Every structure is written in structure tokens, then in C-alpha cells.
Amino acid sequence: MAFLNKIKQPEFWSNFAKVAIPFFVIVTVISLLINSSSEIFSGDFETLNKNNFSDGKWKNFFGFKVIFSVFYGLYITNKKMK
Template structure:
């Protein structure tokens, strides 16, 4: 079955969300841990915010993760749909 036919099935979107949302959360947590582990462990969330979110940095921080999670979710859901 082609991708366009699979995406039209009513169960495609719920299955996509079941994959993409947890993947997005995991990628976000992993990224924060890699970028600011010492600041998170020290409890200095002002430095975490400055390094990752302030001055418009949140757009790039979340933008790449949203796009990557959507692509991953589409791939996995398409692969597992019958």
C-alpha cells in the first residue's frame, strides 16, 4: 500500500502521535542533558534558559526537534501500518 493511502486511514494520525510525541520528549530531554548537564545538576536553571531558550534560541532548539520527530514518526508509522 502506498504512503498516500496509508496516511488517509483513520488510525494513521493516532499512531503517528503515539510515536512522534514520546520521541520528541526523549530527544528534548537528551538534548538538554547534553547541552546543559552541569547547570541542570547544579539547579541553575537561569543558565539553562540562557544557553538554550532566551533571545529566540528556543525556535532553533525546538524547531529541529519537531521536524526530526515528525519525520521519524511518519517513517515508523508508515513502516508499521498494514
């Protein structure tokens, strides 16, 4: 079945959400652990906020992860659906 026909099915979007949302959460948690593990484990959430989310940094932090998760979800769901 062609990709355009698959995306018209409600089942496709249900499966997409099952793939993309957990992937987004996992990528976000791993990214925070890699970039700011010392702040997380010491409980210094003010510095964590300052380094990753304040002054519009949240757009860059989440933007790539959202786009990557959407493409990954579309690819995997398209690949697995018949």
C-alpha cells in the same frame, strides 16, 4: 498500501502521535542533558534558559527536534502499518 492512502486513515495519525510525541520528548531531554547537564544538576535554571531558550534560541532548539520527530514518526508509522 500506498503512503497517501495510509495517511487518510485516522488510525495512521493515532499511531503517528504514539511514536512522534514520545520520541520528541526523549530527544529533547537527552539534548538538554548533553548540552546543559551541569546547569540542570546544579539547579541553575536561569543559565539554562539563557543558553538554550532566550532571545529566540528556543526556535533553533525545538525546531530541529520537531522536524526530526515528524519525519521519524511518519517513517516508522508508515513502515509498521499494513
